[in-house]
Amino acid sequence: MVGQIQIWENDPASSSLVKADKPNIKQLPFRYTFPPPALAPDPDTTSPNFRYWNAAEALRRGADFWGPAVPDQQWFGGPDLEVRLNVGTRWNANYDRRALNFYRGQLGPGSFVYAAGSADMLCHELGHAILDAVQPLLWNSGNAEAVAFHESFGDVSAILCALQIETMRNSILASTNGNIYCNSRLSRIAEQFGTALHTIFPDDADQDCLRNAWNPFCYAPPTSLPPMGPSSILTARSHSFSRVFTGAVFESLAGMLAVNPPATPDRLRDVTFEMRDIMIEAVRSAPVVPQFYASVAAKMVLAASARNGAYRAVFRDAFVRRLILSLEVAANILSSPTANDDTGFAVAPHTDRPTFSALPSSHYGLDKPLHIELPADPVGTAARSATRDGRSMAPLNVEEAVTTFVDRLFMRGRVDYGEFGGRDHKGGKAQNPSSGDSTHRLELVDDQLWLRRIRICCGQCMAT
Ligand SMILES: [Zn+2]
Structure with a gap:
């Protein structure tokens, strides 16, 4: 019972x-x-x-x-x-x-x-x-x-x-x-x-x-x-x-x-x-x-x-x-x-493998291009948000969207550099992966540097 x-x-x-x-x-x-x-x-x-x-x-x-x-x-x-x-x-x-x-x-x-x-x-x-x-x-x-x-x-x-x-x-x-x-x-x-x-x-x-x-x-x-x-x-x-x-x-x-x-x-x-x-x-x-x-x-x-x-x-x-x-x-x-x-309004599950981009990374203090998964290309999709007068907004450019996203992560100190990056860039509070402040970390996979999410934070750690 x-x-x-x-x-x-x-x-x-x-x-x-x-x-x-x-x-x-x-x-x-x-x-x-x-x-x-x-x-x-x-x-x-x-x-x-x-x-x-x-x-x-x-x-x-x-x-x-x-x-x-x-x-x-x-x-x-x-x-x-x-x-x-x-x-x-x-x-x-x-x-x-x-x-x-x-x-x-x-x-x-x-x-x-x-x-x-x-x-x-x-x-x-x-x-x-x-x-x-x-x-x-x-x-x-x-x-x-x-x-x-x-x-x-x-x-x-x-x-x-x-x-x-x-x-x-x-x-x-x-x-x-x-x-x-x-x-x-x-x-x-x-x-x-x-x-x-x-x-x-x-x-x-x-x-x-x-x-x-x-x-x-x-x-x-x-x-x-x-x-x-x-x-x-x-x-x-x-x-x-x-x-x-x-x-x-x-x-x-x-x-x-x-x-x-x-x-x-x-x-x-x-x-x-x-x-x-x-x-x-x-x-x-x-x-x-x-x-x-x-x-x-x-x-x-x-x-x-x-x-x-x-x-x-x-x-x-x-x-x-x-x-x-x-x-x-x-x-x-x-x-x-x-x-x-x-x-463009198909109802089949969306399971396409994501593509990736290698972003320039010297301004993050890194000496290799930084790989990250890209949003899907909006060409061929029909759903659009509206401008303030209700008209369809042009599709957001994928490269621009991802660059802004990554820039903001680094600006807010949410990336755990781990063993990568110069000392000047690794300072700040987000460098202890167990601290709970970082949302992403750098990983080396097949000699490529990748930006991966490690957690999604909810509370005072609200950056991403
Ligand atoms: Zn949350």
Whole structure:
């Protein structure tokens, strides 16, 4: 018989505790491994035991939600994914293809905020692992929009996984009168962690959460955005830029719910399943071009239309309003709902092997050309984002997009040089690969120097 444990209904900031089935830690598929010792459940919310079981439940709930839609039924690296709940002190969490790593932020002497204390943080990191299992081509691509989409997928994961709790659905529908596209504890991702982070690093989080899915941000090419800035503006940093796509998905989720009133808890659960399937189908088939937002959005409109004709307008309007899709492209998708290769809106999984480029690298302090995986060539694809007047934007140049991406990585000190590079360039804080600050490292493969991703960071390490 399954026992029960107490968990936070969503985020510790809500102070709302509910009962949940005690998860089976060793369950397959999508098994987690927690470093020993296994701890006994404890209702004391400040105890490591409570955080252990709160995390185990959230991650199991998340894997049970996403798992049925993942074709290979396992993580990128195999059947097991390690979970490390308290790696050290910093405002961070990350996914590195082997593990989900959670840190604790320090507010003052003896005062800590645990990233793994929040189901939003847990299910955001889980989202990275799920997306990596579904579309591993995003991992090493020198593509700012692909990285930002990874972050958006994590936040959408937090929202959809939260809605798998019945009391959460009841509460959100009651507090929003059934229109869930509003500022609520559902839209506010990681309230406790974000609020605390904001007090230390005001640019890295909103005042009341890490990021808000209810937001007004519209698309602009990341190369045109400032490299950094306060959370009130859109910047090129992946977490900031991710909010454009998250907002469109959150609007679409609300729109799906409104298609068949009344908005009931069961109907809300059903649309989370539909959104899951639409997103997974889209990321599997979307070419990893520099305008990756438009690429995925076009596929999402197609996938949504195939499920329910009324969803076409819902998704089209959300993506067009935020300039993720141009009016022209949105119209073309809808005029060819069966989508064949001639339109450029094929629905087959996108599995092309990525091409690579060898970039000049002396300005990075390197004496060999630097190889990196390129985004896919947009020639032959039709999805385009919009200029401010709604017209189709010219395809972004692949070489320019990748060069800007790599320049910004080096500018922000996110590359672990390892044994390569001159002393002058290796200085700074990012040179200890175990520090958790680096997102990429240099590797020598067959006498070629490569830039490879080692982790995707979420928190104060927000550069890429
Ligand atoms: Zn993230």
